[in-house]
Amino acid sequence: MRQTWGNLQTVQPIVVKMLMNSMKKQRVAHAYLFEGPKGTGKLEMSIHFAKSLFCTEGLQYEPCQQCSNCKRIESGNHPDIFLVTPDGLSIKKQQIQQLQEEFTKTGVESKKKLYIIEHADKMTVNAANSLLKFLEEPHAETVAILLTEQSHQLLNTIISRCQMLTFRPLPRAQLIEKLVEKENIPSLAAVAAQLTNDLGEAEALCHDDWFAQARDLVIKLYETLNTASNQTLLFIHEQWMKHFDDKEKLQIGLDILLLIYKDTLYVQLGEKEKVVFHDQVSLLQHLSLQQSGKRISNAMANILETKKRINANVNTQLLFEQLVLRLQEG
Ligand SMILES: [Zn+2]
Structure with a gap:
């Protein structure tokens, strides 16, 4: 252009x-x-x-x-x-x-x-x-x-x-608009724009297969936690930890996980226009019925706490398992 x-x-x-x-x-x-x-x-x-x-x-x-x-x-x-x-x-x-x-x-x-x-x-x-x-x-x-x-x-x-x-950072809506103009996938652009306000960085994320898979895995984890919680630990061992295999990657995974919980809250509040995972609204709607607002905000607090502790912690897998158990308990 x-x-x-x-x-x-x-x-x-x-x-x-x-x-x-x-x-x-x-x-x-x-x-x-x-x-x-x-x-x-x-x-x-x-x-x-x-x-x-x-x-x-x-x-x-x-x-x-x-x-x-x-x-x-x-x-x-x-x-x-x-x-x-x-x-x-x-x-x-x-x-x-x-x-x-x-x-x-x-x-x-x-x-x-x-x-x-x-x-x-x-x-x-x-x-x-x-x-x-x-x-x-x-x-x-x-x-x-x-x-x-x-x-x-x-x-x-x-x-x-x-x-x-x-120079002011690009407003998020405009950042997404620009990413979509450049033919990036809208569902990825929406998540990328939450993680950075740098157009170049956001675009690199949209082109990164690892990032696309990370988004899919977060959706899968969220779904498993809420529909088949007895399989969550298996899912973590077999898929999650292989993908998020260092602290930096796990931080990104947690950031995306936080977004999907926030989305659940938006769906409950009827503020669908704020939802980031806009292609998952029906799943979010379905699962939001089973969760109280308090449970969701507890989950978000636990994710933030894990993010804080990750860098000081040697065993990230254990830390993540503890988080998942808390998310299951609600
Ligand atoms: Zn000229």
């Missing part, structure tokens, strides 16, 4: 409005700080903004995506646009110095230059101080865009020289 300001606006309306205004009023700042959680499209926004500033054919600040500037920005080959990313764990002073050297030359093709520093909070103290000097003496037509998930780790003196724009 071709990226447009319109598309970006559905996800980050305030940021897009500010950037568009700065272009319309010809008051593009010398330095921006894009801050917000992972997966909120900060780099994507930077690239689109760069294209808008450099595009030679665009209309109404919408980059054409066809001209040589747009194409080279897309492929990361524009001589006047620089992207700095951490070298290993940090961004080093040398990297900022290299950047400064590039900026003492005039732009290869015009006077305009733009640089993006990804994970700007990972700058070493020396790097940050070098950058600070650089920001203090802005060159006429340069634009800096600093990206961070942790703005509180940046020097205040840097923050104060930037226009800060905050």
Whole structure:
């Protein structure tokens, strides 16, 4: 899908409005700080903004995506646009110095230059101080865009020289919509969107066979617990523990299990629109009749308690068996 300001606006309306205004009023700042959680499209926004500033054919600040500037920005080959990313764990002073050297030359093709520093909070103290000097003496037509998930780790003196724009996580309904637009299976998208609000991560889950099987196993466990509880331990030994064979995987299993209990509660409350396992509503409805609200909230509390204890516990299988016995007792 071709990226447009319109598309970006559905996800980050305030940021897009500010950037568009700065272009319309010809008051593009010398330095921006894009801050917000992972997966909120900060780099994507930077690239689109760069294209808008450099595009030679665009209309109404919408980059054409066809001209040589747009194409080279897309492929990361524009001589006047620089992207700095951490070298290993940090961004080093040398990297900022290299950047400064590039900026003492005039732009290869015009006077305009733009640089993006990804994970700007990972700058070493020396790097940050070098950058600070650089920001203090802005060159006429340069634009800096600093990206961070942790703005509180940046020097205040840097923050104060930037226009800060905050990126919000994608609302869940929109995340699901985007996943389905990209042809992911709706029933998987709904669960994935509960586990992460990062579109990329959610998409990876939707493409992961392990995740699809995990969802099926949770439904099966839930059904077995409520219809054939004497077979639950057998099911755990033969299927469950083989699939959730380390702590990290078991945590995901517990997260999904928690969702199905929450769904049962929603069904009881008549709030079907909130149900995540929307293809299982008839099963949920049927099983919700046998369970009191108190039993369901006890189950949820027990699952949360197990999640807490998992990392400290050596024998996860035993811990999980204890949980299952509690879930059976209600
Ligand atoms: Zn263009």
